Amino acid sequence: MRILHTSDWHLGQHFMGRSRQAEHQALIDWLLLQVTQQAIDAVLLAGDIFDTGAPPSYARELYNQLVVRLHEARCQLVLLGGNHDSVATLEESRPLLAYLGCTVVPAVAEDLSLQLLTLRNRQGQPAALLCAVPFIRARDVMQSQAGQSAEEKQQGLQQAIAAHYQALYQLALQERSRLGLPLPILASGHLTTVGASSSESVRDIYVGALDAFPTNAFPPFDYIALGHIHRPQQVGGQSHIRYSGSPLALSFDELGQGKQMLLLELQDAAIASISPLTVPCFQPLCSLRGTLADLQQSIAAVLAATPAGQTLWLEVVVEGDDYLSDLQARIQNMLEGQPAELLRLRRARSQAVAGLSAQRSTLDELTPAEVFERRLQQETLDEALAGELRQRYQQVLTALQEEQA
Incomplete structure (x- = not known):
């Protein structure tokens, strides 16, 4: 059998x-x-x-x-x-x-x-x-x-x-x-x-x-x-x-x-x-990371490898140029007329900067547990109480997910 x-x-x-x-x-x-x-x-x-x-x-x-x-x-x-x-x-x-x-x-x-x-x-x-x-x-x-x-x-x-x-x-x-x-x-x-x-x-x-x-x-x-x-x-x-x-x-x-x-x-x-x-790949996906100069080349390379008649779903993580305010427009210009859709654009940050800029993360990048953890870090609590709060939060989250199902 x-x-x-x-x-x-x-x-x-x-x-x-x-x-x-x-x-x-x-x-x-x-x-x-x-x-x-x-x-x-x-x-x-x-x-x-x-x-x-x-x-x-x-x-x-x-x-x-x-x-x-x-x-x-x-x-x-x-x-x-x-x-x-x-x-x-x-x-x-x-x-x-x-x-x-x-x-x-x-x-x-x-x-x-x-x-x-x-x-x-x-x-x-x-x-x-x-x-x-x-x-x-x-x-x-x-x-x-x-x-x-x-x-x-x-x-x-x-x-x-x-x-x-x-x-x-x-x-x-x-x-x-x-x-x-x-x-x-x-x-x-x-x-x-x-x-x-x-x-x-x-x-x-x-x-x-x-x-x-x-x-x-x-x-x-x-x-x-x-x-x-x-x-x-x-x-x-x-x-x-x-x-x-x-x-x-x-x-x-x-x-x-x-x-x-x-x-x-x-x-x-x-x-x-x-x-x-x-299992074959039925929808081409790609995640690229680098500076704008790097991305100019890597985007062209993955588009060249995309099968004819298919559209590439793309995630881009920009390094080094995260201070620019028009990143979205710059990446979209690279994709103009190409068989690709930009599904997510993120800015890469060092750990030090990420800690200061955590509130700028979008919700689709965070799990409910991560959102709660970030909120918890804003409080001054002893570890025992923090652990108990995490436990209770998980119980509430589980009950909510089961009720939604």
Whole structure:
């Protein structure tokens, strides 16, 4: 059996005001080609299917198209809710999509058996068991208790998440014994693990007080397909615990990562191989840095390398000439008549100047946590109180994000 692990599609995302609809359409077309060429039996999308809890209509159309086309290709599809996804949005069509060979797991279920899936090969035979774990919200696995310290809440939540995985693993062992087949046991997850490297487009998730889950708390699954972190990577050097990463660059700092999906081949009840499938770049992006003189040459070079018929989305960071008041006009003049759009222009500053000019940063360059941190630095507080304020702010921010979803 062959399983494709992907995550973080973020259907409906706008990249600094630009729609990604054409890219996502090209991504679906490419995926269907891989399903045919690589004889893929199942596709697992490990969370953040949509970019927001209320995706635009064209994003829902792409979602439906993905389901229907994979059904026509006789390929199973497993969709897991992420922290960007609305549980209600995914739940509304879940029963209908089940008739098209698509299993949707929007949130943690009261009945654990609903999260244990049997993946079948093209002959219809059981080939693997999947413990399908979506993004876990604190209220899904534990009850808040008055009087707990931040450390106690973190420890309690970590234990609750670990217990959820352990209970599913034990259920999978029972099912494997019932079937009498030596099936590999796989798991999914949408969370930050200790040691994972993220990018600026990743929204920090603080599940209660927990900001990262230790990998040694996972049961001994044969493979763990993770989502949420956009950089493809092994976790802690363990080849069976992996983030596939997002298939599209969702921020300029994700350029040059080599976007991919992961192809698992199962043979003789084991993971025989894990191979990356490189995802093509459907929309050229570039971030350039230098003085105006440097940029004159580098902009010309990247435009010359831009494929015919495509428009380059560009970020420019100007060094040395940041005192000029007409930087925007100067850069736009360099792009006049060229197949390029300037999406973001920034001025590079030394650390000393940056500290004095922090208030001039634009909001699209800052995360909510960074905005709060800058405000906190304006106060004279002891470290214990500052730490408690940061903790409470993260709890409020998490509650707001969950309510919006």
